[in-house]
Amino acid sequence: MLRTMILLVAVLAFAGGFMPAVAADTAATAPGRRVHVILVDKMAYGPMPTGVRAGDIIEWANHDILEHSATARDGRFDVDLKPGASAHITATAGTLAFFCKFHPTMTGSVVVK
Amino acid sequence: MNKSLLALALTLGLGSLAGVHAATPAPAINDAQIAHIAYTAGVIDVTAAKQALQKSHSADVRAFAEEMARDHAAVNDQALALAKKLGVTPADNATSQSLAKGAAAEQKKLAALSGAAYDKAYADNEVAFHKAVLTALDGTLIPSTQNAELKSLLETGSKLFHSHEMHAEHLAQSLK
Numbered sequence: 001m002l003r004t005m006i007l008l009v010a011v012l013a014f015a016g017g018f019m020p021a022v023a024a025d026t027a028a029t030a031p032g033r034r035v036h037v038i039l040v041d042k043m044a045y046g047p048m049p050t051g052v053r054a055g056d057i058i059e060w061a062n063h064d065i066l067e068h069s070a071t072a073r074d075g076r077f078d079v080d081l082k083p084g085a086s087a088h089i090t091a092t093a094g095t096l097a098f099f100c101k102f103h104p105t106m107t108g109s110v111v112v113k
Numbered sequence: 114m115n116k117s118l119l120a121l122a123l124t125l126g127l128g129s130l131a132g133v134h135a136a137t138p139a140p141a142i143n144d145a146q147i148a149h150i151a152y153t154a155g156v157i158d159v160t161a162a163k164q165a166l167q168k169s170h171s172a173d174v175r176a177f178a179e180e181m182a183r184d185h186a187a188v189n190d191q192a193l194a195l196a197k198k199l200g201v202t203p204a205d206n207a208t209s210q211s212l213a214k215g216a217a218a219e220q221k222k223l224a225a226l227s228g229a230a231y232d233k234a235y236a237d238n239e240v241a242f243h244k245a246v247l248t249a250l251d252g253t254l255i256p257s258t259q260n261a262e263l264k265s266l267l268e269t270g271s272k273l274f275h276s277h278e279m280h281a282e283h284l285a286q287s288l289k
């Protein structure tokens with residue numbers, strides 16, 4: 001019993017200590033919320049995720065050598081993606097149409113239920 | 114500039130035709146030369162962008178120029194790293210020289226302009242330049258490239274030039 005308590009306290013302290021650094025990712029993996037990653041490389045967005053629900057996380061991972069963005073057509077979001085960087089938003093219901101503000105030939109759209 | 118770019122496109126076009134008719138379809142141009150031409154095109158656009166950042170007071174023109182400088186520098190860095198990895202030394206050639214010569218003349222012309230006249234001339238030239246390089250990239254350089262990694266980088270470069278050309282056209286129209 002005592003051992004279990006000590007272990008529990010240790011785990012909580014550990015988790016507490018690490019929480020702030022990974023707060024964003026912890027939120028993303030909360031029960032019921034799924035993370036959908038859109039790969040960005042070679043001047044294009046990769047395949048669009050399907051089955052996205054409101055509250056899920058949509059993440060763009062820029063593997064390209066160029067800086068890009070994911071900019072909503074309706075102005076709902078505008079995330080900058082430096083080479084090698086990732087950024088995410090929380091999905092809201094509707095069709096999220098986006099483009100790269102630097103490279104207008106790059107477009108994508110995700111349906112969120 | 115437009116004239117020498119046209120000459121470039123024609124030269125490259127004829128080069129690829131000659132390749133088709135040859136008994137052994139050896140490319141008229143090798144990877145070391147292709148790398149040099151692509152790199153030269155990047156340097157030309159970065160130089161033009163730096164001039165724009167010195168001369169223009171338009172926020173739109175400056176944002177465009179910053180994008181050109183950033184993107185072409187990134188692709189050229191990658192091209193140099195790839196050349197080093199493959200042990201290829203980019204080889205100067207007549208096409209690179211004609212490109213550089215045309216660009217130098219254009220830069221001189223642009224240097225004499227200022228204000229709205231400069232902005233307009235820069236944007237128009239960026240449209241023409243990206244179009245001409247695209248003709249060369251898609252029509253000759255990429256099909257002639259032997260190394261898969263260089264080909265892939267040039268394909269990304271082609272998509273980049275398409276996007277820049279579109280952006281340049283929007284910019285040129287907004288300055289009318």
Ligand SMILES: [Cu+2]
Binds near residue numbers: 068
């Ligand atoms: Cu982009």
